[in-house]
Amino acid sequence: MVAAGVNFGFAGPASGGQLVREIGQTLIHDAEGTSWATQPVPRTGCPPGPSGVDLAEEIAELKRERNAVILAHNYQVPELQDIADYVGDSLGLSYQAAQTNADVILFCGVHFMAETAKILNPTKKVLLPDLEAGCSLSESCPPEKLKAFLDAHAEKNYYVIAYINCSAGVKALADVICTSGNAEKIVRSAPAGRNVLFVPDQNLGAWVRERTGRAMDLWQGNCYIHVEFTARSINNIREQYPNAPVVAHPECTYAVRMLADEVCSTEKMVAFSRQTPAREIIVVTEAGMLHRLKKEVPGKLFIPGPTDNCFCGECRFMKMNTLEKAHAALLNMAPEIILPEAIRKRAEAPILRMLELSKK
Numbered sequence: 001m002v003a004a005g006v007n008f009g010f011a012g013p014a015s016g017g018q019l020v021r022e023i024g025q026t027l028i029h030d031a032e033g034t035s036w037a038t039q040p041v042p043r044t045g046c047p048p049g050p051s052g053v054d055l056a057e058e059i060a061e062l063k064r065e066r067n068a069v070i071l072a073h074n075y076q077v078p079e080l081q082d083i084a085d086y087v088g089d090s091l092g093l094s095y096q097a098a099q100t101n102a103d104v105i106l107f108c109g110v111h112f113m114a115e116t117a118k119i120l121n122p123t124k125k126v127l128l129p130d131l132e133a134g135c136s137l138s139e140s141c142p143p144e145k146l147k148a149f150l151d152a153h154a155e156k157n158y159y160v161i162a163y164i165n166c167s168a169g170v171k172a173l174a175d176v177i178c179t180s181g182n183a184e185k186i187v188r189s190a191p192a193g194r195n196v197l198f199v200p201d202q203n204l205g206a207w208v209r210e211r212t213g214r215a216m217d218l219w220q221g222n223c224y225i226h227v228e229f230t231a232r233s234i235n236n237i238r239e240q241y242p243n244a245p246v247v248a249h250p251e252c253t254y255a256v257r258m259l260a261d262e263v264c265s266t267e268k269m270v271a272f273s274r275q276t277p278a279r280e281i282i283v284v285t286e287a288g289m290l291h292r293l294k295k296e297v298p299g300k301l302f303i304p305g306p307t308d309n310c311f312c313g314e315c316r317f318m319k320m321n322t323l324e325k326a327h328a329a330l331l332n333m334a335p336e337i338i339l340p341e342a343i344r345k346r347a348e349a350p351i352l353r354m355l356e357l358s359k360k
Helices: 052-067 078-083 092-100 111-120 143-152 168-173 181-189 201-211 231-240 254-259 266-275 291-295 323-332 341-358
Strands: 028-031 034-038 067-072 086-088 106-110 125-127 157-161 176-178 196-199 246-248 280-286 301-304
Touching: 052 067, 052 078, 052 246, 052 323, 067 078, 078 291, 086 092, 092 106, 092 111, 092 341, 106 111, 106 323, 111 125, 111 341, 125 341, 143 246, 157 168, 157 181, 157 246, 168 341, 176 341, 181 201, 181 341, 196 201, 196 231, 201 254, 231 246, 231 254, 231 280, 246 254, 246 266, 266 280, 266 291, 280 291, 291 301
Parallel strands: 067 086, 067 106, 106 125, 157 176, 157 196, 246 280, 280 301
Antiparallel strands: 028 034
16 A cells, blocks of 8 residues: 555755755755755865875874764765775664764765764764765655645554655654664564554565565655666576576565565675575675675675666765765865754654664
8 A cells, every 4th residue: 555645756856856955055955844954065175195095095094083983885886885984784874873982973875874873973073975965765755745644644643664764854753763674673563553654665665564464554755776677687687697596675676576585685685695605696786785795705796686777776876975075074074964953853763763673
């Protein structure tokens, strides 16, 4: 069942609809009282190092000077993964953000991830190398549309489970957050007898519904990269590597999930790759994951799952962060993520609830 059949369109970062950003100025996103802003971005600070090696060394020095920690998502470019203190999925990054003693968090990911780090660390500086690093999935569920939907269906008294790939405003409206790594556990813990609304990813929600049998209404959002993988493209690559198991992310469509030998989060892809006796593995998720797999599971061949249009799936938003931008962020201590305290506090509660439930 979808969320009352409402059709919510995608408003990307460049659309001028839900996300407004202009480099060099203070930025505001305001929707039904939900807003966030960043500090002005200095136009100076171009990296002096002529090579990636020099730049990495300068970043390491700046990190020591600022008492900073660098967190990078599995989908980031290899150069950023290699300088990070921790590379992981959204759940692992949430734990790291909650536990760090650093004064500064340089978050190499997309904006909702940096917002999550700020929610958990209100007194720390949280930097995002490129403010244009948005997320199609997050943008598919603007907070004002979610609030309007909940108000229009107040009689259902929804228990809202929000996938972490959403804005601070949406998190503030949720009862609990989940990641692809713990979604099944979080859904199973939902109060019996309550109507559940799962936002914003319909494919992850459908997969969890299949796994748990729990009835849920699903918001109609998706990740533009994961829906580009098709049954045809996966069947084609399987013909080339008939002995390779297929491991797919649950944000993929039902047709792709049905072809996979394993459906799991990116973190669990690492464990699967270690444990399987197969020497060749087809990985159906954003292509940045292959760098970590090659480093942590050497000696195996990781084949990127192709789409119908290209050899692999790369998220243009994840790839907007670069070594140069990371250097500039630490040098200038900007752009910084700032959240209104009222929104931050409301968004913190469902995240902490997730972290507590994940320990059980």
